[in-house]
Amino acid sequence: MRETPSTPAPRPIVGMVGAGQLARMGWQAAISLDIGLVCLGSAGDAAARAGAPLMEGSGRDGAALARLAAGSQVLTFEHELVDLAALGRLEAQGVVARPSAAVLSLAADKLRQRRTLDTLTGVEVPAFTPVTSIGELEEFAAAHGWPLVLKARSGGYDGRGVWICDDGRAAGQAFAEAAAAGLELYAEQAIDLAGEAAVLVARSPSGEVAVYPAVSTYQRDGMCRWVTLPASLPDGLDKKIGRLARTLAEETQLEGLMAVELFLTREGGLLVNELALRTHNTGHIHTEAAVTSQFEQHLRAVLDLPLGLTSPVVPAAAMVNIVGPADGSDPATRLAAALAVPGAHVHLYGKGARPGRKLGHVTVCAQTSEEALALAQEAADRLEGNG
Ligand SMILES: Nc1ncnc2c1ncn2[C@@H]1O[C@H](COP(=O)(O)OP(=O)(O)O)[C@@H](O)[C@H]1O
Ligand SMILES: [Mg+2]
The missing domain is CATH 3.30.470.20 (ATP-grasp fold, B domain)
Structure with a gap:
């Protein structure tokens, strides 16, 4: 007599914020372990195109995060473009996020990350300072010399949001460009x-x-x-x-x-x-x-x-x-x-x-x-x- 196969036991479901290439390769790994994965993103994103289960929405939208969390054991992230306040509120209601909103906030703001790293013993970082005016930029340059690096606190990747400036003219131009785009900046010593x-x-x-x-x-x-x-x-x-x-x-x-x-x-x-x-x-x-x-x-x-x-x-x-x-x-x-x-x-x-x-x-x-x-x-x- 042929036995009816039993229904598979429920699998853990990971809620992945983001549906790009990293989520796509995460989905590949999830298949081998038969772990459920749901990605939060858009139908045209790399993971969704490969057939990963998709929930349409954005990590910047608290309601979307709540929807993702409702069907998942744990939330995790492919990128750091996340409404951290909303995530924190979800955590307070018992949602598990790994990393937590507090840890993820380090990635969301590079200046905050620098400051945190700077407080850790045994961890060295390039000299840095927040800059909100050309005057502050020039002060930093006077102390550390040229070239210097201007960086956007958030939203940068693949070198977008990073300006290596050889002199005051280049720095002034980068500063104006970034300010026009509404970016908050910090300056950093250029490392040889x-x-x-x-x-x-x-x-x-x-x-x-x-x-x-x-x-x-x-x-x-x-x-x-x-x-x-x-x-x-x-x-x-x-x-x-x-x-x-x-x-x-x-x-x-x-x-x-x-x-x-x-x-x-x-x-x-x-x-x-x-x-x-x-x-x-x-x-x-x-x-x-x-x-x-x-x-x-x-x-x-x-x-x-x-x-x-x-x-x-x-x-x-x-x-x-x-x-x-x-x-x-x-x-x-x-x-x-x-x-x-x-x-x-x-x-x-x-x-x-x-x-x-x-x-x-x-x-x-x-x-x-x-x-x-x-x-x-x-x-x-x-x-x-x-x-
Ligand atoms: N302080 C620095 N001194 C020298 N090179 C730098 C400095 N900061 C950034 N760079 C160069 O720019 C690259 C991108 O900078 P990074 O801060 O990592 O931004 P992204 O978020 O775009 O990766 C680095 O990998 C490095 O090659
Ligand atoms: Mg980098």
Whole structure:
């Protein structure tokens, strides 16, 4: 006699604020674990296009957050554009948000984040100050010299909202532009960078912490272009970065996943540039290079499941972003050419092509990061139509 299959037991449902590429890759990870995921966003967003369950709405709308929370065990976030006051009120009514509104507020305001980081022992940040007038800007420049960096307190990404200014004229222009757009600003000392790195850390509500190996990151015009593993670091710095990531996760009482962007100074120093309270572009490499992807780790952390191993499964790897080419053509039309590159793991986000827009990434694992980077770059070039 054939047995009737039993109805599956109810699965936990994660309410993901945001439905872009990070939510899309989160959905991919959720499928493997048979965890439910509902994304808050629009039908045209990358996750929704891939078939992730969607609730139409915005994280900036308290009513939408309440609707998402009503059907979810836990709320988590793909981006930080969230009505934090509304989220705080929901938490007071018993809604679980990981990270909490209080922790997420660090990502929502870069100046507030800088100030918080500045109070932590063992954490160094570039010198900074809020600026509300050209006078304050000039005062900071007199103390720290040129160039200096102007940054928007909120709403920036991929270098938007960051102005590296060589002199007073450039700073004045950037200041006027930002003021016209209604942005609040702070000024920061420009660091003579020996390089940039990033590290991911997960912390679960039970207090378990898992730190990924650091990666080297390369930015052009403020946008991350590629990432390599292992990070190229002076002796002993990888251990220091690991300790720093753990400290940051514990000091902030993180619940979820956090990326830490780091500046390496020419003198061998380590400065924290910024924190992201979510999965991060620089962590995509771990999908193929580590035991546990950042997307799975994020789900494990917010559901208080045991965290996965973060150790590398390959000697080296590289991840190169696919950016919309100037002619507006869609890299997806050149998929076959990229797949002909040996070992290329191509990830396309299903987003509309636009010059300069991040549309996907390629990861390659190899014996050395140089070898991996050459192959990943080759595949990315082919997708961008430069190959
Ligand atoms: N103080 C600084 N000194 C030197 N370079 C900087 C500084 N601040 C930002 N940058 C450069 O600009 C990039 C983007 O700045 P960041 O503050 O991380 O903004 P975003 O939110 O756009 O990532 C950094 O990764 C780095 O390459
Ligand atoms: Mg950044």
